[in-house]
Structures are given as C-alpha cells and as structure tokens.
Amino acid sequence: MISLEEAKQWSCDACDKPLVMREVVFLYLNGTFHVDLPACPECDLVLINEELAMGKMAEVEGILEDK
Amino acid sequence: MEKEQRIAWEAKCTQDEPPACSSGCPLHIDVRQFMQKLTDGDNKAAYQTLKKTMPFPGILGRICDRPCEAACRRQEAGEALAIGALERFCVEHYGGPDPVKPLPRKRWKVAVLGTGMAGLTAALDMLNKGLQVTIYEQAQQLGSALRSYPKNVLPAAVIDAELAVLNALRATLHLGTQCDTATFTGLVETFDAIFVDGQATSSWSLPLQKETNGRIVIDALTAATAEQGVFAGGEPDPSQGYSPIMEAYAGRKGALSIERFLQKATIDYNRENEGPYPTRLSTNLEGIEASNRAMPDQLTDEAVRAEASRCMQCECLECVKHCDYLKKYKKHPKPYIRQIFNNEKVLHGAGHTANKFVNSCSLCGLCAQVCPNGLSMGDVCLESRQTMVRENFMPDSAHEFALQDLEFSRSEAFSLCRHAPGFEESAYLYFPSCQLCSSSPGEVMESYRFLRENLEGGVGLMLACCGAPAYWDGRQELFTEIIGELRQQWQEMGGPQVISACSSCQQLFQDHLPEIPVKSLWQILEMPKLKKALPAASLPAKTVAVIDPCATRHNPKVQQGVRQAVTELGLTIEELDYSGETAQCCGYGGLVFNANPDLNEEQLSCRAKASDHDYLAYCAMCRDQMAAAGKPTAHLIELLFGENDNGDPWQRGFLSWSERRENRARVKEVLGRHLWGEEPQLPETYQEMILHLDIETQRSVDRRRILLDDIRQVIDQSEAEGRRLIDKNNGRRLASRALGKVNFWVEYAPQGGGFQIFNAYSHRMNVTGVK
Numbered sequence: 001m002i003s004l005e006e007a008k009q010w011s012c013d014a015c016d017k018p019l020v021m022r023e024v025v026f027l028y029l030n031g032t033f034h035v036d037l038p039a040c041p042e043c044d045l046v047l048i049n050e051e052l053a054m055g056k057m058a059e060v061e062g063i064l065e066d067k
Numbered sequence: 068m069e070k071e072q073r074i075a076w077e078a079k080c081t082q083d084e085p086p087a088c089s090s091g092c093p094l095h096i097d098v099r100q101f102m103q104k105l106t107d108g109d110n111k112a113a114y115q116t117l118k119k120t121m122p123f124p125g126i127l128g129r130i131c132d133r134p135c136e137a138a139c140r141r142q143e144a145g146e147a148l149a150i151g152a153l154e155r156f157c158v159e160h161y162g163g164p165d166p167v168k169p170l171p172r173k174r175w176k177v178a179v180l181g182t183g184m185a186g187l188t189a190a191l192d193m194l195n196k197g198l199q200v201t202i203y204e205q206a207q208q209l210g211s212a213l214r215s216y217p218k219n220v221l222p223a224a225v226i227d228a229e230l231a232v233l234n235a236l237r238a239t240l241h242l243g244t245q246c247d248t249a250t251f252t253g254l255v256e257t258f259d260a261i262f263v264d265g266q267a268t269s270s271w272s273l274p275l276q277k278e279t280n281g282r283i284v285i286d287a288l289t290a291a292t293a294e295q296g297v298f299a300g301g302e303p304d305p306s307q308g309y310s311p312i313m314e315a316y317a318g319r320k321g322a323l324s325i326e327r328f329l330q331k332a333t334i335d336y337n338r339e340n341e342g343p344y345p346t347r348l349s350t351n352l353e354g355i356e357a358s359n360r361a362m363p364d365q366l367t368d369e370a371v372r373a374e375a376s377r378c379m380q381c382e383c384l385e386c387v388k389h390c391d392y393l394k395k396y397k398k399h400p401k402p403y404i405r406q407i408f409n410n411e412k413v414l415h416g417a418g419h420t421a422n423k424f425v426n427s428c429s430l431c432g433l434c435a436q437v438c439p440n441g442l443s444m445g446d447v448c449l450e451s452r453q454t455m456v457r458e459n460f461m462p463d464s465a466h467e468f469a470l471q472d473l474e475f476s477r478s479e480a481f482s483l484c485r486h487a488p489g490f491e492e493s494a495y496l497y498f499p500s501c502q503l504c505s506s507s508p509g510e511v512m513e514s515y516r517f518l519r520e521n522l523e524g525g526v527g528l529m530l531a532c533c534g535a536p537a538y539w540d541g542r543q544e545l546f547t548e549i550i551g552e553l554r555q556q557w558q559e560m561g562g563p564q565v566i567s568a569c570s571s572c573q574q575l576f577q578d579h580l581p582e583i584p585v586k587s588l589w590q591i592l593e594m595p596k597l598k599k600a601l602p603a604a605s606l607p608a609k610t611v612a613v614i615d616p617c618a619t620r621h622n623p624k625v626q627q628g629v630r631q632a633v634t635e636l637g638l639t640i641e642e643l644d645y646s647g648e649t650a651q652c653c654g655y656g657g658l659v660f661n662a663n664p665d666l667n668e669e670q671l672s673c674r675a676k677a678s679d680h681d682y683l684a685y686c687a688m689c690r691d692q693m694a695a696a697g698k699p700t701a702h703l704i705e706l707l708f709g710e711n712d713n714g715d716p717w718q719r720g721f722l723s724w725s726e727r728r729e730n731r732a733r734v735k736e737v738l739g740r741h742l743w744g745e746e747p748q749l750p751e752t753y754q755e756m757i758l759h760l761d762i763e764t765q766r767s768v769d770r771r772r773i774l775l776d777d778i779r780q781v782i783d784q785s786e787a788e789g790r791r792l793i794d795k796n797n798g799r800r801l802a803s804r805a806l807g808k809v810n811f812w813v814e815y816a817p818q819g820g821g822f823q824i825f826n827a828y829s830h831r832m833n834v835t836g837v838k
Contacts (some may be wrong), residue, residue, distance in 0.1 A: 010792040010801065019792070025836035029462075033832075044837040047792055048803070048812065053830040054771075061831050065462035066423040 001052055007038030015042040022046075026057075029064045068450055073408045079442035080401035081347045086381035088150065090346035091138025093316035096120050098135050098150055098378075105153060105375035110368065114161040117154060122188040122315055125229040126213060128158030129221050132310045134343060140350060140381055145357040149374055156366045164228050167235040170197040175329045177201070178258040180246060181267025182209045184311050185301025187230070188318030189262040189325075194236035196326050201239040201258070203246060205270070209233065212267060248274045255297065260325040263292070265302035266314065280305060288341075289334045290321040298324050316342055349439035350381040386434035386444065389649065391670045392427055392659070393434065393444065400434070400444050407451045411458075425451045426465045426662035430539060431617035431652035433645075445657070452541025463808050464831060465662040466540040468772040471807075472724070476501040476532035477549070479748055481731040483530040484556045487519050488742045493563040494524025499588075500569030501532040502655075504734045505727035506687040506702065511568070511734055513708040514588065518566065521600045522591075527560050529553075530735055533572040538579075539658045550579050557583055566591050568704065570618035570625065570686055571656065589628045589685065589703070606706060610639040612678040614693065614700070615650035616686035623647065629685050629703060636706055641680050655688035664770070671696035681717045695721045723765060725775040753783040757821025768827045777806055778827055781813040799825060805833070 007019045019038035024046050026033040039046040048057070084090070088098035097116055104113035117124050131151055139147035176199045179190040187210060190200050204211070209230045214223060233240070246254075251273050254261060263273065265283045276284040276293045283292060283299040290298045300317030303309045320341060327334045358377050363370050386400060387393045393400070406421050428448040435443035455461035475481065481501065486493050497518055499511045518526045534549030557565070557580075567573040568588040576585045592598060613633060619625045626647055630640055645651045651674060654660045654667035675698035682700040684690035693700040701716035709716055722730075732747075739745035756779045760768070768778070785791045785802030792801040794814075803812045810833065814826040 009794055009796060011795060013791045013793045013800065014789045023838040024834055025838070026832045027835045028832040032835075039837050043790070045790060045792065046834050046837060047801070048810075048830065050812075050826060050828045053812065053828045057830045057832050061464065062423075065464060066421075 001035055001056065002038055002047060002049055004038075006049065007047060010038065010047055012040035012043060012045050014045075015040050017042050019047055028061055031060075031064050033060070068404075068408050068411050068447075068454065070408075070412075072450075073404060076404050076442060076447055077401050079438065079440035080383075080399060080404070081349050081440065082383045082399040083401055084346050084348035086348055086350070087138040087140050087346050088135040088148075088381075090340075090348075091343050092135045093310075093312050093342050094120050094122075094319065096135070099380055101154075101157075102148065102150075102375045102378035103380060105157070105371055106378065108368070108372055110157060110161045110371070114157050117157060118163075118165065122191050122319070123229045123232075125158050125162045125164075125225050126210075126221065127184070127311060127315060128154045128162065129225070130213075130216060131312050134310075134312065138343075140352065141358075141377060141379060143352055144355045144379075145377070146359040148378055149360050149362055152362060152366065153371055153375060156371050164231065167232050169236050170195065172199055172237075173197040175199065175259045176257070177325055177329075178203060178254050178261045179264070180254075180261065180271070180273075181205075181264030181301070183212045183264045183267035183301050184314035185318035185321070186262065186264030186267050187233075188315040189264070189300075189322045190233060190238060190318075191236070192319055192322035193262075193325060194233065194238055196322070198326070198329075199239075200233075200236075201241065202233070203241045203244050203254075204267070205243065205245060207243045209240070209242070246271045246273065248272060255294065258296075260296045260298070260328055262318070262321040262325060263297065263299040264314075264318070265299050267301065269302070275299065286335075288338050289324045290317065291324060291328075291334065296328060298328075348381060349383045349385070350379070351383075351385055351439075352379070355379055383439070385437045385439065386442070389437045389645075390434050390444075391651075391673060392429065392666060395666055395669065396424055396427075400442055400447065403444070404447055407447060411451065411454050421451075422455065422460075422462060422465070423663060425455070426462075427659055427666050429617070429652035429654060429657035429659045431650075431656050432620055433617065433649060433651060436620060436648055448657075449539070449541060452539075453543055454541075456541045456543070461541065466536065466658050467661075467808065468724075469536045469658045469661045470540060470542070472728075473532050473534070473536040475728055476731065480728075481530055481735050483528065483735055483739065484560065485743055486527045486560070487525045490525035490527075492525055492561050493527030495522050495526040495566055495591075496529055496557065496560055496563040497526055497566045497588075498529045498531070498533075498568070498572060499734075500567065500572045500687065501530070501731060502691075502727075503568050503687040503702075503704065504530065504731045506691050506722060506730070507704050507709075508730040508734045508737075509710060510702070510704040510708040512738060513710075514568070514704060515738070517597075517600070517708065518591070521597050526566075527563060528738065529556060529560075529565075530731075531556075533569075533575045535571050535575055536658060538575065539656070546579075550575075554580055554583070570616040570622070571688075573622075573625075574618040587625045587628070589625060589632055592632065592707070593628055601707060604636040604706070606636055606638065608637055608639070610641050610680050611683040611701075612641045612643050612680045613646065614643065614653075614674075614682050614684050614686075614689050615646045616684075616689050617650045617652040617656055618686070620648055620650055632703065632707070633683060638683070641678055643677050645674075645677065653686070653689040653692035655692060660692070661772070667692075668696070671698075674698075691722050691727075694719065721766065721769075723769040723775075724772065725769070728774070728776075753779045756782065757819070758824055759818055759821060760824045764824055764826065768824075771828060773811060773827045773829060777811050778813050778815075778824060780804060780806060781811050781827075782815055782822055785813075 011018050020041050021036050022039040024037045086099045089095050101113050101116045121127050133151035135150045136147045141148050179186045179202045182204045193200050282302045285299050290300045292299050298321040300321050301314045324334050425448045430445035435441050504511050534546045537546040565585045654670050660667045675696045685703040690700050690702040699717040705716040736747040781804040784804045799816045801814045809829050811829045815822045815824050
C-alpha cells in the first residue's frame with residue numbers, strides 16, 4: 001500500500017524515530033481490515049498518505065456503504 | 068415503502084409493457100425484437116424470435132392476418148410497417164424445418180379433436196409440455212382446412228414439413244375418423260382432458276352445449292366448456308371473420324387451461340392479458356419523421372432491412388431521456404422501485420442495496436413532469452431516504468457535510484431574527500436564505516436596505532436555513548424541529564409577509580408552512596413604487612440564457628417576473644431547452660453534490676454546454692454551481708443590487724465552502740453591528756490562524772469538502788501536542804485529527820505568522836490498533 005521507500009521519507013516528530021512497517025487494524029461499518037503500513041515503533045502513529053486515503057480506503061468505504 | 072405504495076408507483080412506469088404491435092398480436096409475438104434483428108441484418112435471429120412464440124412459423128408466418136399492423140404506431144408517422152410481408156420473407160428464406168427435442172413424457176393423456184390452427188396449436192403446445200397427445204381428424208391428412216390456401220401462399224409441402232413436428236414429438240394420429248356422441252363419451256372417459264377445435268369439427272355432432280349461432284359455449288377466459296375436462300375454441304367470431312392467428316391463440320389458451328386443469332392449479336389465475344389488448348406503454352412520437360413503405364415486388368435482404376429499420380422500437384424512457392441521473396444509472400424507474408422496496412422490506416437495509424442510487428437523485432421533479440403518468444423518482448427516493456434514516460442505515464458520508472453546513476446556519480454565527488431598527492413590528496420579513504448570504508453577502512445587505520427604505524410598515528430580517536438539507540436527507544425529525552422554529556419566530560414577529568430570495572426556501576415554505584404568506588423578492592420588486600426606486604441599470608446590452616431553478620418548476624409567475632426584470636435591465640433572453648416546467652437541477656437540490664460529486668460534475672458540465680451565451684441565475688446555488696463548472700454565470704441580485712466593482716458580474720467565479728460560511732457570518736456580523744448594535748461572537752483561538760493555500764490546493768480541499776477551519780483544528784492540535792510526522796527531505800509536517808466521524812490529514816509548514824498548506828485529505832475508517 002505504502003512503499004518502504006516512501007516510509008523512509010517520514011519520521012515521528014515526537015519520538016524522533018524512523019517509521020517501520022507494522023500491522024494496522026482498521027474498522028469501518030462493522031468491517032475490520034488488517035493492513036501493513038508505516039508507523040512509529042514507539043507511539044503507534046500511523047502514516048496514511050493521500051493515495052491510500054483517497055484511493056483504496058475511499059473505495060472500500062464506498063463499497064461498505066453501498067454493497 | 069409499503070407494498071400498496073410500491074404497486075402504485077410501479078404501475079405508473081410503463082416501460083416494461085409490450086409495444087402496441089405485440090400486445091395487439093393474440094400470441095404477443097415480439098415484433099419489436101424481430102424488427103431489430105432484421106435491422107441488424109441478423110435474419111436468422113429474426114426467425115428465431117418469431118419461432119419463440121409462433122406455432123408452426125412456416126405456416127402462420129405465411130398466412131397470418133396481421134393484427135399487429137393495425138396496431139403499429141408507425142402509422143401515426145407514415146405507413147404501418149409491413150410486418151406480415153417481412154415475416155413471410157423471413158420464414159421463406161430463413162425458416163425451418165427445425166430440429167425437435169421430445170420432452171420426457173408426463174402421465175397425462177389428452178385428446179385433440181380437429182386440426183385447424185386451433186387444434187394444431189393446442190396439440191403442439193401440449194406436446195411441448197410433455198403431455199401424451201392423441202389427435203383425431205376426419206380428413207385423411209392433418210390441417211385439411213389449411214390446404215385450401217393457394218399454393219403460392221401456402222404450399223402443401225410447407226404444411227407437411229411444418230406438421231411433421233407433431234410426429235417427431237410422438238403425437239398419436241387418428242386420421243379419417245368420425246366422432247359422434249357415443250365416441251365422444253368414450254373419449255371423455257379415456258382421456259384426462261380434451262381440446263375440441265370447434266371449426267375443424269363443425270360437422271361432428273358433439274354433445275356440447277352450443278350457442279344459438281352453433282358455436283360451442285366456452286368460458287371466455289379459460290376456453291372451458293360446461294363438460295368437466297373439455298376445452299374448446301377456434302370457431303371464428305362472426306363479427307370478425309376467419310383469423311388464423313386468433314385460431315392459434317384459441318388453441319394456446321386451451322392448452323394452458325388443460326395443463327392447469329391437470330395440475331389442479333387455478334385455471335383462471337392472472338390471464339387477463341392473454342390475447343390482444345391495448346398496451347399501456349407510452350411512446351412519444353415527437354420528432355419522428357414520417358416514412359412510408361418502400362417494398363419491391365421481389366423482396367431482398369436489403370429491402371427487408373430498410374423496411375425493418377422504419378420500426379421506431381417503441382418504448383417510453385421519457386424520464387431517462389431527460390434526467391442525467393437516470394441516464395447515468397441506465398435503467399427506468401420500475402426495477403429501481405422494486406430494488407428499493409426489497410432493500411427496505413426484505414433485506415431491512417442489511418444489504419445497503421441501492422443506497423448511492425437513492426442518494427443521487429436531486430428530487431427536482433423533472434421526471435414527474437415528463438412522465439406520461441407523473442411518476443416521481445424524487446418521491447420514491449425521498450421516502451426511501453426517510454426509511455434509511457429512521458432505520459439507521461443512511462451512510463454518514465452521504466449528507467453529513469451538508470447537514471453540518473445546515474447546523475452552521477442554525478448556529479449563533481448566522482441565525483438572527485429582528486424587526487427593522489426603529490420598528491416594534493414588521494409588515495414584511497426578509498428571508499434572503501442561507502445560500503444567497505453565502506454567495507452574495509453584499510447584495511443581500513444592499514437589498515435589505517432597499518426593502519427597508521421602500522416598503523411601508525417595517526421590514527424585519529430573518530437569517531436562517533429553511534431546513535431543506537434536512538428534508539432532502541430524509542431527516543423528518545430534524546426537519547420538523549426546524550420548521551417548528553421558523554413558524555414560532557414568524558409568529559413572534561407578528562405573522563408578517565415573508566419575502567424570499569431563494570426559490571427552494573419559497574417552495575419549502577409553501578409546502579410545509581402554508582400558513583405563512585410568501586412572495587419572492589422578484590415579485591416584490593414588481594410593485595410600482597419599488598420598481599421606480601430601483602437603481603438604474605448600467606449593464607452593457609447582451610444576450611443571456613436564464614437558468615430557472617428546479618424549485619420554480621410549478622411557479623410560472625416567478626419565472627415570468629424574472630424574465631420581465633431581466634428584459635427591463637436591457638438584456639436579451641435566450642431560452643434553454645430545459646427551462647420553465649422542465650428546469651433541471653444544479654445538483655445542490657437533493658444534496659447530490661454531497662452524495663455523488665462525480666455525477667454532479669457530469670450534470671454541471673452538460674448543463675454548461677447547453678448554450679454559448681453567459682447564464683443568468685436567480686438561485687444562489689445554481690449560480691455558484693454553474694460558476695464552479697467554469698460557466699460565466701451571474702445572479703439576478705447582482706444585477707439589481709451589486710456594486711459591480713469589476714464591471715462584469717459574469718466574471719465572478721468559484722466560491723469555496725469556507726468562503727460560503729465566512730460570507731454568512733459576515734452578513735450577520737455587519738448587519739448586527741450596524742443596525743442593531745450587536746457585537747459578534749468572539750472566534751475560537753484556532754479560527755484566527757492564518758493559512759496560505761495556492762488556488763490549486765484551495766480547489767482540491769474544497770472538492771474534498773474540507774474546510775479551512777478543519778485544517779486549522781488539525782494544525783492546532785499538532786502544534787500543541789507535537790504528535791505528527793516530519794518529512795526528512797523538506798521538513799514539512801503531516802498531522803491528522805479526527806473531527807466528528809472524519810479523520811483529516813494536513814501536510815503543512817510554518818510560514819511567517821501562519822502556515823503554508825500543501826495538501827489535505829480525509830478518510831472515515833478508523834485505526835483501532837497497531838500490532
């Protein structure tokens with residue numbers, strides 16, 4: 001979803017840690033999804049970029065709302 | 068949606084009804100498809116279309132007496148199609164003999180007496196249902212009555228080849244037989260059921276009850292005689308004469324009755340539309356060019372194709388032709404009504420079927436206007452939305468942004484209701500509407516000044532939302548609360564005449580607050596004293612296309628008044644194809660802009676191309692929506708009360724949702740302070756944050772329905788807590804914050820005393836864990 005290359009571009013400002021790939025759990029309308037995404041190893045802050053939010057996530061939200 | 072309501076709505080949509088040629092045909096041959104196949108040059112498929120419904124197509128295709136031609140609607144624009152000649156051509160050149168597949172036999176044994184078209188058809192249909200059929204014929208060969216046709220019309224070889232199917236289907240034949248009362252009684256005892264071809268057995272003395280003219284007495288719907296298990300038909304109606312197709316229909320009717328009789332099913336159930344009947348299908352022939360037959364003596368494939376292509380392929384689809392929304396979803400209303408009903412009553416919303424479809428209708432009423440039966444998809448969709456809200460399966464994303472905008476209009480930031488300064492009462496109450504204040508705040512304030520100065524008895528002001536977004540969303544409880552507040556405020560103002568500058572508000576008042584007298588601002592400005600006082604127009608002469616708001620569809624007075632005002636301003640009017648009663652919605656109506664922005668953009672793009680002239684609107688949302696689509700569009704209020712600083716109100720373009728809120732707040736703030744000495748509410752600290760966005764970013768975040776205040780709140784939290792990501796390459800910050808049910812992300816960097824915004828986006832999914 002988000003490449004490691006792109007993840008390396010970002011770091012967590014509060015923890016001053018580079019992001020690492022972690023399994024993130026999403027919930028929407030009783031649907032749960034597990035996705036590997038870059039996140040802070042310490043405070044769990046997850047990176048969701050524009051492409052993911054406006055692309056795949058919007059698509060899944062639409063499907064769940066109108067399946 | 069209750070079942071009775073569904074049935075009533077479905078009955079209004081006639082698209083699924085057969086065309087007149089098919090319903091006029093006793094066997095309901097699909098003539099429309101037959102013609103389409105011939106037009107496509109697929110003559111084999113055309114033959115298969117005939118064969119699907121027509122018994123012995125090689126025979127009937129040659130001798131049919133063509134009631135379809137009498138029903139053909141082409142004759143309202145030229146000559147009826149030569150259906151009979153084309154059928155004959157098709158069976159002559161592309162017809163059978165066709166391969167036969169005998170079915171597994173059922174236990175029932177039936178007899179057919181006589182082999183005219185009725186007896187033959189009954190026998191064939193019953194063989195095709197797997198019954199064991201025995202045929203009795205007094206002549207030495209089947210179909211003796213058919214053999215009197217001239218050879219060039221119906222050759223004997225064709226009859227033999229076509230009737231060979233009966234042998235192939237394992238019918239038992241008794242040729243050259245006679246039947247008297249005793250024989251008949253024996254047959255009744257031997258067989259489970261009998262079909263009597265009355266015409267072909269007229270010389271037999273059968274113990275069946277007869278009418279005075281000698282015809283066997285039968286039930287018109289089922290062909291049942293008074294004798295249990297005996298069915299009959301095929302004797303010509305004396306008033307109409309011999310008709311091979313009616314005989315075939317008599318046989319088919321008898322065969323179906325016998326099948327039901329044997330299965331002990333209800334014989335007369337749902338048989339009203341058997342045989343010829345007038346169709347309910349509406350077909351608009353407007354714009355159809357007249358054409359006549361051009362049939363050479365010797366038909367060729369080309370001549371057949373040319374004649375078939377005269378078929379108008381009768382259908383209704385009036386609503387689909389005129390409504391971009393139905394066009395986009397491709398189907399006519401009837402299947403959607405069933406789908407919506409099933410979603411509510413069968414799936415109880417669990418399937419979320421058709422939610423987006425239901426929320427993509429603008430509820431504008433154009434479909435009802437053009438539908439021959441007045442079917443309104445708006446009514447269907449609105450009722451469905453009310454159910455979705457009530458039963459809690461309306462998706463938040465559909466209308467949440469619009470409802471938040473409504474709440475802003477109801478908040479202290481905008482709402483106000485006052486008598487004019489110096490007045491204790493109001494003869495009039497100006498209700499400019501929330502969206503006109505969003506779009507033209509200066510003109511709203513100037514028009515209020517004008518009304519105060521030129522109307523007697525005091526002109527109060529009400530800044531509020533009429534509740535339309537709640538109504539369109541199906542939120543009945545909220546809508547009732549809002550109109551209750553409006554009613555109470557109006558009563559507290561002494562029940563004045565309301566002056567509305569928004570046609571949607573006016574329509575809502577008229578429909579839901581009928582006790583409140585409402586006139587449009589444009590009607591009020593027609594009063595002689597006000598007309599005289601209006602500032603002199605200083606517009607260059609030009610032609611404009613007036614875009615009527617859909618809410619004025621049934622208000623011709625307002626439409627005419629606007630045209631008069633526009634003409635008096637020195638402008639020339641071009642009428643659009645869709646205007647007046649057929650006005651189209653800009654997509655704000657029904658909240659389409661929120662629920663289906665892609666569809667809305669397509670609608671606007673299409674509307675923008677309807678004329679090369681600039682547009683003139685008298686609905687704020689029409690103005691802003693068309694302008695956002697890139698079409699130069701001015702609002703009438705700008706021409707009447709605008710300062711026209713730039714000299715050309717048509718050049719005013721896109722307006723963001725954030726600006727719309729700022730403008731509303733400005734109207735309240737300026738008028739409150741100047742007229743009533745009220746100090747505005749102090750803004751929240753974050754609202755004072757200065758943001759810098761280039762125009763592209765502005766358009767992007769606005770299209771995503773992200774407000775500048777949303778961005779400010781994200782940054783406010785990020786700066787306070789430091790919880791954010793940092794781009795190592797350029798130091799930009801990426802922060803997110805959940806506001807309500809939406810998670811917003813902002814990419815930004817400090818700049819001067821404020822922040823430069825590079826991007827903003829949102830999603831509704833929530834992160835619930837990180838492993």
